[in-house]
Amino acid sequence: MSTPLLQVSNLGKSFGGVKAVDGISFDLHAGELLALIGPNGAGKTTTFNMVNGQLPAGQGSILLNGQELVGRAPRAIWRLGVGRTFQIAETFASLTVVENVQMALLSHDGRLFSMWRSASAYKRDEALALLEQVGMAAQADRPCSELAYGDVKRVELAIAMANSPKLLLMDEPTAGMAPRERNALMALTKQLVVDRGMAVLFTEHSMDVVFAYADRMIVLARGRLIAQGKPLEIRDHPKVQEVYFGSGKTFEKIAQKSAEISGVTGETA
Ligand SMILES: Nc1ncnc2c1ncn2[C@@H]1O[C@H](COP(=O)(O)OP(=O)(O)OP(=O)(O)O)[C@@H](O)[C@H]1O
Numbered sequence: 001m002s003t004p005l006l007q008v009s010n011l012g013k014s015f016g017g018v019k020a021v022d023g024i025s026f027d028l029h030a031g032e033l034l035a036l037i038g039p040n041g042a043g044k045t046t047t048f049n050m051v052n053g054q055l056p057a058g059q060g061s062i063l064l065n066g067q068e069l070v071g072r073a074p075r076a077i078w079r080l081g082v083g084r085t086f087q088i089a090e091t092f093a094s095l096t097v098v099e100n101v102q103m104a105l106l107s108h109d110g111r112l113f114s115m116w117r118s119a120s121a122y123k124r125d126e127a128l129a130l131l132e133q134v135g136m137a138a139q140a141d142r143p144c145s146e147l148a149y150g151d152v153k154r155v156e157l158a159i160a161m162a163n164s165p166k167l168l169l170m171d172e173p174t175a176g177m178a179p180r181e182r183n184a185l186m187a188l189t190k191q192l193v194v195d196r197g198m199a200v201l202f203t204e205h206s207m208d209v210v211f212a213y214a215d216r217m218i219v220l221a222r223g224r225l226i227a228q229g230k231p232l233e234i235r236d237h238p239k240v241q242e243v244y245f246g247s248g249k250t251f252e253k254i255a256q257k258s259a260e261i262s263g264v265t266g267e268t269a
Pocket of ligand 1 (some may be wrong): 015020021038043
C-alpha cells in the first residue's frame, strides 16, 4: 500500500489528571473515509482539534505527507492542506450561495477581507465549478438563508473544497439531518473523496452512516484506541461490543440497516 497521507503516532493530551487522549496511533490514506467513533467523552473532539492545530498536542506526532503538524499554528496546518467543514455563520447567511464560496476562495488565496466590496466577481467561475461538484450550481444566486438544511450542508462542503484540502475533517457532518438527507450528504462526500483523491476523517454518532460509508473505523474509549478496522471487523470486535453494550444499539441491527440503506442487500430502504 502507498505511504499514508496522515500518520498519527502515540498522540496524547491530558487535562489536569484526565487523559483525554492516551497515546493513540493510526494512519489514513488518500482516497479513504475514516470514521472516528466512541462513546461520549472518548476523546474524539480532542483528537480532531489536535490534528487541525486548535489544541496543542501533549505528546506524539502527526505527520501529513511526512511533515510534522505538531507545533504548527492552525492556519499553517490549513495551508498544508488540512481543511474542516464549518457551519455557515449567521453573518454569511445573507450572502448568496456563490458569494459564500467566493469568500472561501478569497481566504484561500490570502486576499484581504476588505477587498470583497470590489471583488464580487472574484473567481465566480471557479466558485460555480465547486458548486457544480456538490450539485448546487442551480441555486448559486439564492441567499444561503433560504436553503433547505441539507443544501446548506452541501454548500459547506463546497466552501471546504475551496482550500483544496488533502485531508478534510468533518465533525458530526450529519447531525440534525433526516436519514434520507444524511445518506445524500455522505454519498456526496464519498464521491468527492474518490474524485479528488482526498482523505476524510469524520466523527459520527449515527452508526448507520458509519457502517454504510466509512472505509475504515477507529474506535476510542476513555482516550485509548481500542479497535480499528473495516466496519464488519469492528462490528464483530469483542472490545467494541463491550464498550457499546447497554447503549441500546446492537451492531448487528445497525449494520443490517445500513446495508439496506446503501443498497448492498438489493432491497430499497
Ligand atoms: N478543555 C477541556 N478541559 C478539561 N477537560 C476536557 C477538555 N476537553 C475535553 N475534556 C475531557 O476530555 C475527555 C475527552 O473529551 P472529548 O470532548 O474529546 O470527547 P468526545 O469523544 O469528543 O465526546 P463527545 O462525543 O461527548 O463529544 C472528557 O473526559 C472531557 O471531559
